[in-house]
Amino acid sequence: MRYKNIDLKWGGHSGFLIQFNSMNIYIDPLKLTNSNNKADLILISHGHWDHCSVQDIKNIIKAETKIIGPSEVLSQTRQVKDGIDFEVAEPGKSFEFNGININCVDAYNVNKPFHSKGDSVGFILDFSGTTIYHAADTDIIPEMNSIRVDVALLPISGKFTMDFHEAARAASIINPDLAIPMHWGASIGTLTDAQNFVKLCKEKGISASILEKEI
Numbered sequence: 001m002r003y004k005n006i007d008l009k010w011g012g013h014s015g016f017l018i019q020f021n022s023m024n025i026y027i028d029p030l031k032l033t034n035s036n037n038k039a040d041l042i043l044i045s046h047g048h049w050d051h052c053s054v055q056d057i058k059n060i061i062k063a064e065t066k067i068i069g070p071s072e073v074l075s076q077t078r079q080v081k082d083g084i085d086f087e088v089a090e091p092g093k094s095f096e097f098n099g100i101n102i103n104c105v106d107a108y109n110v111n112k113p114f115h116s117k118g119d120s121v122g123f124i125l126d127f128s129g130t131t132i133y134h135a136a137d138t139d140i141i142p143e144m145n146s147i148r149v150d151v152a153l154l155p156i157s158g159k160f161t162m163d164f165h166e167a168a169r170a171a172s173i174i175n176p177d178l179a180i181p182m183h184w185g186a187s188i189g190t191l192t193d194a195q196n197f198v199k200l201c202k203e204k205g206i207s208a209s210i211l212e213k214e215i
Contacts, residue, residue: 001211003151003178004130010211013050013186014155016134017215020127023098026060027123027134028052030186034215035059041097043089044069045107045136046120047076050187054079068095068102070121089121101126106143107136114160124149133174137161137183140170152176156197157189164193168200171208179208 001008007019011032018025023040028051039060044052044067052073057080066085067077077084087095095102103124108117115137122136124147131149138155139162152174155161161183162170171179179201181194194210201208 001209006127006130006132008132008151008180008211009214010180010182011215012213013184014045014134014136014153014182015056015215016153016182018125018127018132020100021098023100024060025100025125028136029056029060029215032056032059032215033213037215038062039065041065041100042067042069043102043123043134044073044077045122045134046070046115047072048137051137052076066097068104070119072119089123091118091121099128105133105147106141107138108141109137109160110139110141112139112160133176134182135170140166140173144170144173147174149174150177152179153182154179154197155183155189156181156193157183158193159188164197164200167197168204168206171201171206172204175206177207179206180211181208185213 009017014028015030024037025041027043089104091106104121107120107122109115123134132151133149154167156164156167181197198208
């Protein structure tokens with residue numbers, strides 16, 4: 001889909017490709033069916049297999065690709081090639097990449113044992129004024145009260161993340177121009193979950209949309 005000055009494509013589960021100024025920015029790529037668009041930048045939220053896929057990274061990486069992710073991801077990306085351009089992400093840390101501002105934010109569970117605070121990061125990206133929040137694997141957390149973005153990519157599957165009810169509440173806290181469900185359709189989460197999320201968002205006056213898998 002085209003949103004303002006970016007193209008946003010869903011790759012299934014929590015994976016996205018954002019195209020901006022002829023650059024390809026991937027977030028948590030998984031089981032890509034089209035790897036023709038080689039990555040300028042890859043953002044990895046944490047080291048779980050459904051977010052850090054070494055095979056997918058191998059398929060889209062090129063000599064100049066930069067990867068940003070938590071320290072636990074570094075050892076996995078070293079399987080791709082030696083000397084990879086990698087920077088360690090932590091909540092509160094910021095990066096600049098060819099005019100794109102990237103802020104790393106908290107992503108964690110509050111009532112589940114799967115994602116501890118500090119182990120994962122969400123990303124807020126600023127594309128010359130267009131802002132996108134990739135929440136990663138998270139529950140509703142207090143830090144969301146300070147997040148204001150144009151587009152919010154929110155997990156909705158439950159068990160490892162917030163479910164669609166909670167994700168709709170998170171959307172009402174963040175109040176984006178557009179909310180998009182993720183973390184569904186692969187190993188956990190269903191189309192029905194995504195549809196229910198969209199319905200609840202619209203009941204709260206928030207525009208929401210389900211993306212079809214494009215990559």
